[in-house]
Amino acid sequence: MRYRKTFNLSRRQIIRGILGATAFGVTSKLTTGCSKNAENTTSQTNQTNASPTASPSEIVVGFLYVGPKDDFGYNQAHAQGAAGIAKLPGVKVVEQANVPETNEVQEAMRSMIEQDGAKYLFPTSFGYFDPHVLKMAQEFPEVQFLHAGGLYQEGVTPKNIGSYYGYIDEAQYVAGIVAAHMSKSNKLGFIAAKPIPQVLRNINSYTLGARSIKPDITTQVIFTGDWSVPVKEAEAANSMVDQGIDVLTCHVDSPKVIIETAEKRGIYSTGYHANQAALAPKGYLTGAEWDWTSIYTQYVEMFQSGKTLMDGGIPHVVRGGFKEKFLALSPYGPAVNDAAKKDGDAAKAKLTDGSMVIYTGEIKNNKGTTIIASGKSFPQKDPELEKMAWLVEGVVGNIS
Structure with a gap:
C-alpha cells in the first residue's frame, strides 16, 4: 500500500521525541521481545509517564x-x-x-x-x-x-x-441470493484484495447463496493483491462489465470505486463493510455491513x-453473526424485486435462528473435488472454516 509516511509523524511521536530528549529516568521495568537499542530504551523510559490526560x-x-x-x-x-x-x-x-x-x-x-x-x-x-x-x-x-x-x-x-x-459471510450469502434474483446474465463479479480465509469465505458464501437460487450462476473473482488499490479496482470492475457481468461486489478496504463504477456502467452492485447506497442510488441492491x-x-x-x-x-x-448482532444487511435498494426480498429475508431469518448452515455438503471446489461430503456440515464456529483455502464450484478464478 502506498502511504505518505509524513502523515504518521503524529503529535504522539513528536511528544515521544521531546520526552526522550528530556528523559525522566530509566525505569526498572523489563520487557520481552524488545531489542536493546536507543529507541527501545526511550520507550521504557517513558512507560512510567502513563496517561496525563485520562x-x-x-x-x-x-x-x-x-x-x-x-x-x-x-x-x-x-x-x-x-x-x-x-x-x-x-x-x-x-x-x-x-x-x-x-x-x-x-x-x-x-x-x-x-x-x-x-x-x-x-x-x-x-x-x-x-x-x-x-x-x-x-x-x-x-x-x-x-x-x-x-x-x-x-x-x-x-x-x-x-x-x-x-460471520459476515452470512450477510454475503443473503446478498448473493438477491444478486442472483436481479442478474439477467447469470454472471456475478467479485473483486477481492487477498486470498486469505476471511476473503475466500465471503466469496464462497456469496456464490453459494446465489447458486441456491440459480444453480448455474457463476462468480468471476479477481484478486487485486492489496487492500486499497483504486486503479486496479476500477480496471477490474470495468473489465467485468465488459465481459457481461451485471452484478458486482467486493472485499476490499473501500468499495467506493467499485460501487461507483458499477453505477456509472449501469449495472447492479452489492456493498461491503458499510452502507454504500448513497454512492449508487439506482443500482445498489443491498450489502453486508458490520455492526x-x-x-x-x-x-x-x-x-x-x-x-x-x-x-x-x-x-x-x-x-x-446475525444472531449476536455482529453484522447487518443494508436496506434493499429500489431495484430489488419482491421475490428477491422474500428469499433474502427467509435466508436471513434461518441464519439468525441457526436453522440453516451455509457449509453443508455436498460441496465441491471449483476444480471438481469434493470438499465437504454429503451429510457433513461445518457450522460457523467450526475451526476448519477459519483455514479456508479453496473456492467453491461456480467461482471462476484461482487463488494463486
Missing part, C-alpha cells in the same frame, strides 16, 4: 486504521464502532488513521500506550497482527490487544491478545467490570 475513573481505548476513517468501507465501519463506544460513560477513545502494515503500526501503538495511557488496543487491519501485534503484546504484557480476525492459538499466542470477528458498535460495547462492558484476557475473564476468540 482521569482515574475512565478507561482509554485505542484504535488504529490502515486507511482513512471516511473510506465508505472497512476503516469507516470500525471508526463508526469507535464513535459508538466514545459516547459511553467512562470511556476515552484515541485513534490514528492511515497507519500502514509496517513497523509504523508498532510506533503508533507504543505512542498510544505511553502517551495516552491506553490499556486496550484495537489494531484493526489484518496485516497488523503478525508480527506487529505479537511483538507489542510481548513488550507490554499488561496491555490487552484485540485484533480483528487474528488467529489465536492456545499456548502459542500471548495471553494478552484476543481475536474477534463476525462494530455492538462488538466494542460488549468489550467495554467486560473491561469496565475488571475482566481481562490474561485471567480468562475475556474470551480469547470472540465470533458472532
